[in-house]
Amino acid sequence: MPSYTAPTKDIQYVLHEVLNVSGSDIPGYSDLEPEFTEAILEAAGQLAAEVIAPLNPVGDKEGCTLQNGVVSTPKGFREAFEQVKEGGWPGLDMPEDFGGQGMPYLMGTAVGEMFSAAGQAFTMYQGLTHGAASAILVHGTDQQKATYLPRMVSCDWTGTMNLTEPHSGTDLGLMRTKAEPQADGSYRISGQKIFISAGDHDLSENVIHLVLARIAGGPEGIKGVSLFIVPKFMVNEDGSLGARNGVSVGSLEEKMGIHGNATCVMNYDEATGYLLGAEHKGMRAMFTMMNEARLGVGMQGLAQAEAAYQNAVAYAKERLQGRAVTGAENPDGPADPIIVHPDIRRNLMDQKSFIEGARAFMLWGAQLIDQSHRAGDAEAEGLISLMTPVLKGFLTDKGFEATVNAQQVFGGHGYIEEWGMSQFVRDARITQIYEGANGVQALDLVGRKLAQDGGKHVMAFFEMVKSFCKENGEGEMAAFTDPLKTASKDLQSAGMFFMQHGMKTPNAALSGSYDFMHLFGYVCLGLMWARMAKVSLAALANGTGERAFHEAKLATARYYMARQLPMTGTLLKRIESGADPVMALPVEAF
Amino acid sequence: MPSYTAPTKDIQYVLHEVLNVSGSDIPGYSDLEPEFTEAILEAAGQLAAEVIAPLNPVGDKEGCTLQNGVVSTPKGFREAFEQVKEGGWPGLDMPEDFGGQGMPYLMGTAVGEMFSAAGQAFTMYQGLTHGAASAILVHGTDQQKATYLPRMVSCDWTGTMNLTEPHSGTDLGLMRTKAEPQADGSYRISGQKIFISAGDHDLSENVIHLVLARIAGGPEGIKGVSLFIVPKFMVNEDGSLGARNGVSVGSLEEKMGIHGNATCVMNYDEATGYLLGAEHKGMRAMFTMMNEARLGVGMQGLAQAEAAYQNAVAYAKERLQGRAVTGAENPDGPADPIIVHPDIRRNLMDQKSFIEGARAFMLWGAQLIDQSHRAGDAEAEGLISLMTPVLKGFLTDKGFEATVNAQQVFGGHGYIEEWGMSQFVRDARITQIYEGANGVQALDLVGRKLAQDGGKHVMAFFEMVKSFCKENGEGEMAAFTDPLKTASKDLQSAGMFFMQHGMKTPNAALSGSYDFMHLFGYVCLGLMWARMAKVSLAALANGTGERAFHEAKLATARYYMARQLPMTGTLLKRIESGADPVMALPVEAF
Known part of the structure; x- marks a missing residue:
């Protein structure tokens, strides 16, 4: 079984020696003294290594199941999710007003790398909740914030993003899901959404779906798309849960990887929804989630590469085959460890030089986001907007490549599932596809962001x-x-x-x-x-x-x-x- | 479900317009007139498309099973294998003396691409038999040839290669499997071999294992390794099958792909074996198989790329998303097919330009092998020996990359198993690993072949x-x-x-x-x-x-x-x- 050790020292190096975060005048950054961030990273790293990582192959093997409309996550996920919640990790960088810890996005990113490296499929449940909560935070009414955010920040309720329909992926203007206005100001949502990560599961009391749909009579194409909050269970005035809403899981997708995350076909059948943000401005609201999600996906690419790399290094130091061409380096053993061979080194150095560079890039990007959001710095906002498709596209392409290279170090042992290297490759593969396939990132970069x-x-x-x-x-x-x-x-x-x-x-x-x-x-x-x-x-x-x-x-x-x-x-x-x-x-x- | 159409026209183009095969003076090549090769390729292509390809996803989903020591292949494999045998395909390029059709290796390669593209896991049963039969053909005694070849050429009996042990992969000198000489000239073979493709199954009456082992008292390291023929069932003087030999399947590996092929842990427990070739010269005999196998693996890389490409093109022509930046090309439809987008083109052209170039390279390589074997041309032999690691390593690395690119064209639909694109990626991945991981190919090229x-x-x-x-x-x-x-x-x-x-x-x-x-x-x-x-x-x-x-x-x-x-x-x-x-x-x- 693969193991994972959180790269706390490397993250500390980037935070303090490269980015000098506690010396920055971004609001909240002066708290980020080395001892403080180290304590956070060590606690997160321990949880990642000891609780999340051991579940990763379990989730891969067992997958999620749908029985009588109810989705079950793999064995151990519920208990681990409770531990993550108890530590307050989901709300690390969420506002204190809603029960979060109010830390910078930077810290959420650093911890996110660890959790994702230890278990991508598992960590997605909390990651999608974070994205949905961010959209409500930015675009929600005070009442919506009060109703949903405290429970989402704690992950008592989780969140999802509902964009894709069978015939409408990248081109969201083709979307057909309908929203009919009701007398009480709510909407009736009807339609089918596919590829909904964490669409349903047994980890939380409620699931808050953010759903793109068309209000009847609105403009055609992308300009007629609005965003709605559609809870799985209706929420009563006092915050208690009411009746089941008209949303159900049609089926679970069988996927190449991230088996531990339930990828659902979601059916909306006159489900009650609440407009989030302005009518017909759904894409703007959704982009709040998507930009954050894109950075998060770039981070996942890096994270899978790190996890795979660690195991490749361990194997390369242990596996004895052949002799160094410059003379035996383990003369008392039957052969030398394969790390003596230049081509194994070349492979490991490719991974290492990518990973450490990517980590610095990612944390710099997170700092720019804080600079933009917390300090209102328009130049930082422009720069991170430009670099978001690069962070997403490049880090996931090279991250996937790194997992393939790490698998290669194991030879035939990398191809059998027993060693876990196949899972890193299969899980990393999705990062090149979801939240906008990398070709779409490239189009965004050259067609929009450059100019x-x-x-x-x-x-x-x-x-x-x-x-x-x-x-x-x-x-x-x-x-x-x-x-x-x-x-x-x-x-x-x-x-x-x-x-x-x-x-x-x-x-x-x-x-x-x-x-x-x-x-x-x-x-x-x-x-x-x-x-x-x-x-x-x-x-x-x-x-x-x-x-x-x-x-x-x-x-x-x-x-x-x-x-x-x-x-x-x-x-x-x-x-x-x-x-x-x-x-x-x-x-x-x- | 993915589909496959044999690229007969493209293969004919390479054979006749690029390589001008029927004008060559290599013995047997003058028969290869365009009409003749077209008839063969069309028959093979039909079998590939109609019989083998539909089984490919079945094999992936169902896999092989081991119950009470007996391995079963997926539903439909037995019937399809019979059809392949009835057509005489396994013996296409084997000598007529042993029931083959005596055609050049070139034709075996062209047909092999089709069969592998349609079903890699399925076609490996016959591919490994071909490799084992070739080793017996070159190194066997007349009696060994008479005993094994007719049944192996027909695939009534299949073959395997047994090299790897748990602690001994690339470094075969570490191998421990023992061979004890017996009074009757046979040997008792004992040890464990792993990663044995087609190690056991229900497609043939007998399995002829070629096993590397050490004769007691021989030199240490690679110089003390000999090759043995170890049949699953003993063969009586009259050619009928006798008692079960001391060889059994320990377990089946769970793998990333090629689920339809049984990858076995083989246990040899004083099994009766017969020396193939000279004592302590096992590596030389094994290399006959391995060089052929390496070309065959390069061909598999190309074949998976071709199969994945065909499906990516079909999807790109059908899937409607967005509009061409230069103006709608499907103005009456809701959107344009995605093949209008430059980045989809870039992706498809990367695949296409690799595949067609690789096919020409592969068939040229096969021609060089014929030139070497049939015409005794030492220069051709030297050239193909030099290029074998390139054919294996480059074609599988780029072939794998092509399958990943083809999967990418499908967006999220590429990641779910339903569309079959994941299987091409997972199956192609093994080609970079087996028959010598690509790093070992590079070492062979630079460390040995160049000089x-x-x-x-x-x-x-x-x-x-x-x-x-x-x-x-x-x-x-x-x-x-x-x-x-x-x-x-x-x-x-x-x-x-x-x-x-x-x-x-x-x-x-x-x-x-x-x-x-x-x-x-x-x-x-x-x-x-x-x-x-x-x-x-x-x-x-x-x-x-x-x-x-x-x-x-x-x-x-x-x-x-x-x-x-x-x-x-x-x-x-x-x-x-x-x-x-x-x-x-x-x-x-x-």
Whole structure:
């Protein structure tokens, strides 16, 4: 069975040495002293390692079941969920007014990585609740907030997002679910939603569905879509639960992975719903959930990679096969551990340099969200809006790749379910698909975010990289800033190509959108590694007591610069080949 | 449920227009006239599409079961296996002396792609038999051949390969299974083997295990390993089956995919075995099977990609979401089919340009094997020996990637098992692992094959590319030969880097071995696409009646050159970064 150890030290390094969070003037950040965050991370890490992780293979094997309309989660999920609730973890970064702990989103993200790494399917129940609660927090009336938030912040009630219908996925304008206005101001919701994660289960007293639907007589397409709160059980005035609402589970999907999470077909049959936010402005309200959810999914990609990596390292140190080409390193044993072989190292370093760079990127992104929400910083908001599709798309693509590489270290043992490596791959795979498939993220990035506010945010990003390199490019740091400059130049050239061709030939930009998302991701991780190199070089120069730790950071940074970042050259070439190679073939020739 | 249509026309194109097989002087090739091969391919394609493909999801869902020591295959496998046998397909390229049809290996490969694409798990029963029969054919005594081959060629008896033990995978020198010589010349085999594909089942009367074991008193390590024939049921002098031998199934593995194939733990308990080939020369005999098996596995990677691609194309043409950015293409419908979107095209073209290039590469490889075996051509043998790890490693890595991309086209529908796309991914994943994990292929390529015969074969390959480009680089062909030259130069530079550094620092070569395998693969497919471009340009110039077909080949070739082949630049940079980035981190810092 795979094991998991929370990477507390690595997270602390990013929070305090790289991001210097307690020195930030973002409201709430001054509390985030190293001892304080360490205590939180250690408690979360212990719960992740000891309670959530052991359930992960159980959930995979057992899955969820639907009997007589009732969904049951795998054995042990209820007890573990109670422990998570008792610790107050679901409300960690929710407002104190509603029973939360009022900490920054940053801390929710750091803890979220641990919980997701230990059990993605399990942690989704609480993650979706968080997203739904956030939407109510931003768009709900005072009464709605008072009714739902305290119970959702505690996870006594859980939440869901209902977007997809059988014929309507990415294109939500095609949606058919109807909402008929009632005399009392409520609506009757009717229709079918599919792929509803955590759609029903036995972990909570009530499930609060957020459902996109059309109000009869509204505009066609996406502009006629509104968002509704549809509770599984009606809520009485005194907060007690009333009758069952007209919502039921049609079936559970059989999936490649995340078996421990109930993916439901939900049938709404004149269910009572309450408008959340303005009429016909459902997409705006939903996007509050979706942006947060997208960051959360990027984090899941990183988390699965971390969990898989830890097990691959352990196996590579234990498994004895062959001898180091430079001479036996375990001469008394029958063979050397496979970590002596360069190609195993190459594989592990690919994973490690991605994971640690991605973690810094993710936590930086979470900090930008806090800067935007807590400090009202419009530039931070613009930057994180730009980078959200990159965080989602790049971190899940590379995260999935990392789980495949980790599985590969095990050889045949990786392919059998017994060792648990297959589950990491199968679970990680969904992160590339849900909350907007990665192709849609790329479209969002190139079709919308790049030009947002006149291209101001991408220019700010370029400027940030440029000034970092200028201010820090001397001496030993040149080994990190020089490759970063080259990669950033590739990214700028790609942006320039889109500017020159995109207006006249939109397909020239869209054909390169996926490559651009990756190119952007490589540069972001390059910036993160350059920042980490700076921190660790300074620590070593200042005689740190943690020499080995900082030397490892530098070695990993060098690996990233030498062997990952050069990918930007190929991506730029692909982009600059434009639309013709992609669009030339007539449809019937496929 | 996914469907499959055999790509007969594409295979015919490679056989006759690209490889010009019936014009070759390889013995047996003159029979391969277009009408003749078409008849074979159409019959095989029909069997694949109508009999094998419908069973593929059944096998995945049902899997194999072990009850009271007896393995049962999924419902329908027995009947389908009978149909394959009745058609004489297992013996297609086996000698007529033993009941085969005596056709070239090339034809076995072409048919094998179809069968594997339709059902990998199912087709493995016959594929492993073919490998075992080949080893007996090359290394067996006349009596062994007479006893086993006729029944194995017909698949009345099936075969297996028994190499791996729990502690001994890649490093077969660690193996412990023992063989004790008996007075009658036979041996008593005792030990445990794991991961034995098709180890037992209900499709055949007998199972002929080829088992690696140590003869007591022999040398230690790999030099003391011999190969044995161990039948499940003893064979009497008259060919009838006798008593059950001392071999039994310990358990079946639960795997990520290929559920329809029984992966067995095999226990040998003083089982009677017969030496195959010379004492202590087991590896040599086993390699006969393994080289063939490695090509076969590369072919499986291609086959899964093809099957997944076909379904992704069908879905992309049917699924209506969003509108083309250049204006509605299905104005009367609620939305356009998603194939109008550039990023869906990019995805499909990645798959298509890989698959068709890989098919040409694979069939060329099969031709080289025939040239080596049938015409005794040592240069062909050297070249295919060099390229075997590339065919195995590159085609399975890119084949797996293609199945993931095909799954991605389906969005959420790709992740649920109902549509069958998950199975292609899960089944394809094993091809990167078995018959030598791809890291081991890379080691074989760089550590052994490159320098074989003084580097003669890799030089011959470079020369082949160079002269092709020189002879064909004028006019329209320059668009194909120029990128190929650049890529080939990258490959040569990588080879040069290994020569300069590999002797002094073996890790400098081994650190880049995986990248080199891919770099080689990209160049091979580049050569194939340049050859196909030449053929199709000529066909168009000569007023072919198949304009659309050849124009599609050219568009796909252009895509490959513009968007796939540039990867060689990044791979070269990785290789040239040498051992330091890969090896710098101390083991304890992982």
